[in-house]
Structure formats: structure tokens, C-alpha cells
Amino acid sequence: DKYHYYEKFGSRMGLFDWIRLIILSLLWGGSYIWIEIALLTISPLMIVFFRVFMASIFLLSVCKILKLSFVINKRLFIIFLMMSLFNNVIPFNLIAWGQSQITASVSSILNATTPLFTVILAHYWPNGEKATLNRIIGVVVGICGVSILMGFSFDDLNNSIDGQIAILLASVSYAISVLFGKQIDSSIHPAISATMMLCISSIILMPIVIYMGVDFIAISKIESIIPLLGLSIFSTAVAYLIFYKLIKNIGSNVMLVTLLMPISAIFMSIIFLGESIATQHIIGLILILIGLI
Secondary structure, three states: OHHHHHHHHHOOOOHHHHHHHHHHHHHHHHHHHHHHHHOOOOOHHHHHHHHHHHHHHHHHHHHHHHOOOOOOOHHHHHHHHHHHHHHHHHHHHHHHHHHOOOOHHHHHHHHOOHHHHHHHHHHHOOOOOOOOHHHHHHHHHHHHHHHHHHOOOOOOOOOOHHHHHHHHHHHHHHHHHHHHHOOOOOOOOHHHHHHHHHHHHHHHHHHHHHHHOOOHHHHOOHHHHHHHHHHHHHHHHHHHHHHHHHHHHHHHHHHHHHHHHHHHHHHHHHHHHOOOOOHHHHHHHHHHHHHHO
């Protein structure tokens, strides 16, 4: 039947899926850089709200240009609500706050644990993807690479234990969101899925932001506007168009992107933030690539 056909063929990754995955890793890896810069002038909550709000406006414009219609039933609305919570509201806030406690590189490295949580949860999820031996081995090897990247140091002057736990919880949240995302009908355009999720996220966060108060002076500064635009347009709106396309094609394998993200984030941190790379980073990156293969 259709489900078993998907289980047999739906998760295979072609050349264009790998290309999309690499592009997505660059866009999401760059998000840690944008957040690091934005944190210099505005609070984590403001970063998250304007990230989803500006991205939703951009994608609404895309839907208008493409003349896409929003025909959403109750079942789809619930799925998009869950996606909004577990793919935006919860992890974005955890990451933004966590990154105020730890570096961009460590944050992206910890987020690479998402595939491990995804494989475990998908195995027990109703009609989920069973954990095959090669998938488990690949993820374990990748996580070993992440551990080496971290240097097995969970608490130092630059990276607090609370900040690292926040990123790990965000990874669990992302894993849950993928399992909900797989339930979206294949007939739904990726732009519709991304727009609905971001619009609902904006609506959820808006009363909280209004209650907390908005520092319009800080947000209007050029050093705030540039990272917010980069974060919302490229690392969120465009990234989610690719993300939902990949969910259709390769299922929960889309979370392999979080094993590629440390590579993107570390090299961008070196270039734009002046961070350095050590020997264990090189070894860890090699193991991550082996795990992906």
C-alpha cells in the first residue's frame, strides 16, 4: 500500500536532495552567526519574534506571487500548530537564550544531536520510520564526531551547562517537529506549509512580546536590522521552503542537516566572528561526514 511504498522508497536520497541538504545547512548554520550578532543589541525573545514575523510577511508575498491558495482543514491546522510550537516557538527561544550563554560554534555542534533524537522518536512514533541498522550506525558515528568537536567539555568559562542543556532541549523539539511535518499532505505546497507555520508562530508570540514591551530604538539600529533580515529571510523563510520540500522527499532523514550545520557554522564563525578551530574539530568533522555517508 501507499505507506509501505513510502517506507521502501520515500526516504532514499538523490543528488538534488543532497544539494538541497547542503544549501539548507549553510542557511541554518548561518543562523547562529546572525543570532550572535543580533544578541549584541536586542534580547533573545525579540530576535525570535522578529525572525518569525518578518519571515511570515516575506512568505505571504511569495504565496501571493505564486497565486497559492490557503485551503486548510482542521487536521492540517493542528499539524501546523504543533509545527509552530516544536519547530519555531520552543526551539528558537531555547537556542536564542542558550546562545547568550555559549558560543555559536558549540551551539551548532550540540544541535547536531537532533538526528539521534529523531531516529529514536521515529522508531516509536505511530506509523513512524523504524530504526534500521545502517541508520543507527550512521547517527552514532556522527554523534561521536560531535562529542570530539566538543572536546568532551560540558562546562567552561565560555559555555555554561544551562546554555548547553537549552540547545539539547531544542534538538529534541526539532526531532518532534519533523514527525509532525511528515503528516502534511504531499499535495500541500512547501510555501503554504512554511507560511502557515510562521504565521501561527507570530500570532503565538505577539501577545508575549507586547506584554514584555518592544525596544523600538534598539531594533531600528542598523546593527540590529541587518542580522534580523539575514536571519528571517535567508535562515528562516528560504530555509523552510527547502526544509518542507525535503520532508516530502526524504522523511526524517532531513534532520541529517543538523550534522552538516556544525561544519557550516564553525567555518562561518572563523570567517565572520574570528573564532579558531582546533585539532579535535577537524577529527570531529571527518567523523560527521562518515556518519552522513
